[in-house]
Amino acid sequence: MREAEVIERLRRIATHPAARGLADDAALLDGLVITHDSIAEGIHFLPSDPPASVGWKLVAVNLSDLAAKGAEPAAALLSLTLAGDSDWDSGFIDGIDAACESYGLALIGGDTIAIAAGAPRVLGMTAIGRAGPNTPARGGARAGDRLWLAGTLGDSAAGLAILQADPKATGVLVDIYRRPVPLLAAGRALAPDASAMMDVSDGLLLDASRLAIASKCSATIDLDALPLSRAFIAERGGGIEARLFAATGGDDYALLCAFPPDFDPALRLSLRSGPTLVCVGTLAAGDAPLNLVGGGGRPVPLPEHLGHEHRGIATSPMADRP
């Protein structure tokens, strides 16, 4: 049985409506939005990453799933493996504590297990939020809807690239890689009117194609429209190469949402604070999940890799990351 078959089998078991076919970011049960994400050492974080940033990210990836469903964080259960390095564990809990405190998430349970010293850590969190008036799925968009993106793309991937070249590097992009911010307020503001919504985590192109497939539509993304931060442009420029990097790098915490063509979701976000919100594409009828345009609306060939497929398929079939 290949990995894709594992996932297909789990989907066949998961017939309850709350499961949403295991194709959404989170389950919806009794008014609670529930998600579980795990991260493994060597796959989702590096042994050299500061442990506090690993703890923070474990909370943030789960909260980003709640944000994408417009839910209010309520509580979390932590699955912690102890691999015999108490300094690491202490730093990790610092990060968990800081993120729970920042976002009003109550730690209410979980499990800690000892594993062999040196074995790769696997860290998991179940996050529970209270649903808002609408919990948008991935598959609710319609042909004609426009695709909007809250937040910027590529910062974290650029920060990781900087660290890979120089493990002691610092700066805005490194900070974003280490301490990503889930867009909870934006998610709650956008969810009531969104026809579909998900968090962008494995790369915009991969995640947009997932939303399109779930909604039985064809997405067209305009690379010119991608929201890039000043720090990102200062590091990598704003050309087509940089835009493709930002659209495929993954580890973003942006929200991708679909709205009817006559609806302006910017009305829902305060102009004075909150993330940028821009229209990055459209949905139409059609079989091709994804089309790209750029350079003033000209077709752009799809890159070979749309995003973090190794996370998209192998690691996150049930609740894509973050």
Place this chain on the structure above:
Amino acid sequence: MREAEVIERLRRIATHPAARGLADDAALLDGLVITHDSIAEGIHFLPSDPPASVGWKLVAVNLSDLAAKGAEPAAALLSLTLAGDSDWDSGFIDGIDAACESYGLALIGGDTIAIAAGAPRVLGMTAIGRAGPNTPARGGARAGDRLWLAGTLGDSAAGLAILQADPKATGVLVDIYRRPVPLLAAGRALAPDASAMMDVSDGLLLDASRLAIASKCSATIDLDALPLSRAFIAERGGGIEARLFAATGGDDYALLCAFPPDFDPALRLSLRSGPTLVCVGTLAAGDAPLNLVGGGGRPVPLPEHLGHEHRGIATSPMADRP
């Protein structure tokens, strides 16, 4: 920071009432009983265990926590690591599927992540149940209460010992080791009147001392009263050695509950089916968490190990196993 300090720090973070001080088997939030247990290869199961039995047990350990709180199983999220052995994964999902089907548990989400081939698997489940009219904590017992046990002790530990001597062995005790049965119906029947309740998983003596400490009482357990199955007695006899083995072996799925002295909980269980239910001891005021008697009420010295401390402290501070 030592492991005990890790746990103490997590407890200090977990101040929300739903957390129950991380000292109970499960959290209680919005009428839902929520638990998370993880199992690690080489610690909680052997690489040679049939993968279907590992899947079954992961569900059973979580359901046993729900049983101990008198909750009705509703839904679960699965955290699955794929270590590059698809036959193993397939068997594991067979076991998950069989247990979910058997106990009416809906798989509604989770995460699958790829880990390095050969790395020890860490498998987790968050189980969610609907609370009954009472959700007994560990700490609610009072001096004078009697301690009752639903289910038998030692069968699984005896089955494991048989398998350690002969990996191809079969029989009732091996079956119980591989396919434990969480006592959900008994839990629901007993919870409404119980002053305290928990599942016995790390050994009766260790778990009874935990209940006594949480309830600020002193427990006395009568070894003569321990419920032993016919299969267990056929394998190991019914003498003091066998009884101490059964009381400390762990991996049981029995329920330990406290009731006022004039209450007979047997009235709550059908006589025609369901597990055995016997009074195994009493609670009194006092500082010693645990006293043992046997051989007709004579004091018995406490054994050096009260149970699976390595699971009790290192692996299950937040939600003891199963």
